[in-house]
Amino acid sequence: MLVISLWGVWLELLEAIKGRRSIRAYRPNPIPSEDVERLIDCARWAPSAGNLQPWEFIAVTQESKKLELARAALGQRFIAEAPVVLVVCADTWRSASVYGLRGESLYCIQDTAAAIQNLLLTAYSMGYGTCWVGAFNEETVRPVLNIPRRLRPVAIIPIGVPGESPSPPPRRPVSQILHWDAYREV
Amino acid sequence: MLVISLWGVWLELLEAIKGRRSIRAYRPNPIPSEDVERLIDCARWAPSAGNLQPWEFIAVTQESKKLELARAALGQRFIAEAPVVLVVCADTWRSASVYGLRGESLYCIQDTAAAIQNLLLTAYSMGYGTCWVGAFNEETVRPVLNIPRRLRPVAIIPIGVPGESPSPPPRRPVSQILHWDAYREV
Numbered sequence A, B: 001m002l003v004i005s006l007w008g009v010w011l012e013l014l015e016a017i018k019g020r021r022s023i024r025a026y027r028p029n030p031i032p033s034e035d036v037e038r039l040i041d042c043a044r045w046a047p048s049a050g051n052l053q054p055w056e057f058i059a060v061t062q063e064s065k066k067l068e069l070a071r072a073a074l075g076q077r078f079i080a081e082a083p084v085v086l087v088v089c090a091d092t093w094r095s096a097s098v099y100g101l102r103g104e105s106l107y108c109i110q111d112t113a114a115a116i117q118n119l120l121l122t123a124y125s126m127g128y129g130t131c132w133v134g135a136f137n138e139e140t141v142r143p144v145l146n147i148p149r150r151l152r153p154v155a156i157i158p159i160g161v162p163g164e165s166p167s168p169p170p171r172r173p174v175s176q177i178l179h180w181d182a183y184r185e186v
Helices: A013-019 A033-043 A063-072 A092-125 A138-145 B013-019 B033-043 B063-072 B092-125 B138-145
Strands: A002-005 A008-011 A055-060 A084-091 A151-160 A178-180 B002-005 B008-011 B055-060 B084-091 B151-160 B178-180
Touching (some): A013 B092, B008 B013, B013 B092, B033 B084, B033 B092, B055 B092, B063 B138, B084 B092, B092 B151
Parallel strands (some): A055 B178
Antiparallel strands (some): A002 A008, B002 B008
16 A cells, blocks of 8 residues: 655555554664655644644754753653654744634644644654654753743654554544444443 | 545545645535544544543534534534534543643643544545534533533534535745744744
8 A cells, every 4th residue: 555756655544544653762864854844844734723823843953952852851761862853832822812712722732733643644654753742841841942932842752763663552442432422431 | 646445545645634624515415424433443543642542522413413513613504514523522531640730731632633633634535524623612512412521522523525625725834834953933
């Protein structure tokens, strides 16, 4: 089910959705900046409330900054081992300016998460491993990357050629999570 | 770039990411329950914090309930015109039980949003149109679908064969949203 394109291997959608794994070990191979641009190009096609696109992406390659990010993420050292560490920021002010508190606390979180999922799938289809890290101290990350008050760092995503090949973690069955016309405890 | 499978047309990932649109008009064609199950099957392969999978999906087909959902969503009437209206719930208690306030206010919102993006892409690849509706009164939706306190309805997603073919809304350029090693105002 592979489709070969001019710039590598393009995966069929369902294979990407089901085959993507969280990868926590990376080979040292560098990532060309064009590949990072391609990831962001796909991220930005996510839908967003009012098409506000309340997202900013900071691609970190400097060793010292990657180490500071790993420390801010409770010492998860694998983060610093990735050739590129992406920090995704939600523009809370942008969403709040139109939608108030609901924009700030819900929509811009959802919009950036949808963009991240596009990015994870695209990275996988390009042969890169990623891990969506949410456990970090936002206030520690801010000064490292000059993140202003209106932006909120919502995810740290190390990206690199996979150095491991984990099994898929179990998933709750469809019959347990899909309900018809009303919620029923299963 | 189409790959034909036993159960229809499978789209290449990037075509799905870039070709998906928000659709607000639907044809009356019914949606087989197997297709809804297939959408949920793809949604559940999104990553989630601690693999908690804090999501529940309520597929609404009853006319009276669809009308109540449309009313709860500030009267957006196109919602009731879709053959299936999906209400996605975040299990805030499930995430809070492991991660406290950050789980409840951030992770379970992100996890459900990533699952939704999988679902929107899959729906598009199956020929269905969707629209991620975030503007609705959560407390009005609860009693319609028997949603308990531990769940929070975070999105209403009408699904149907598209009755319109909108142009892609503009996107902020990559050069404006991608920053290297530190945030810089563009």
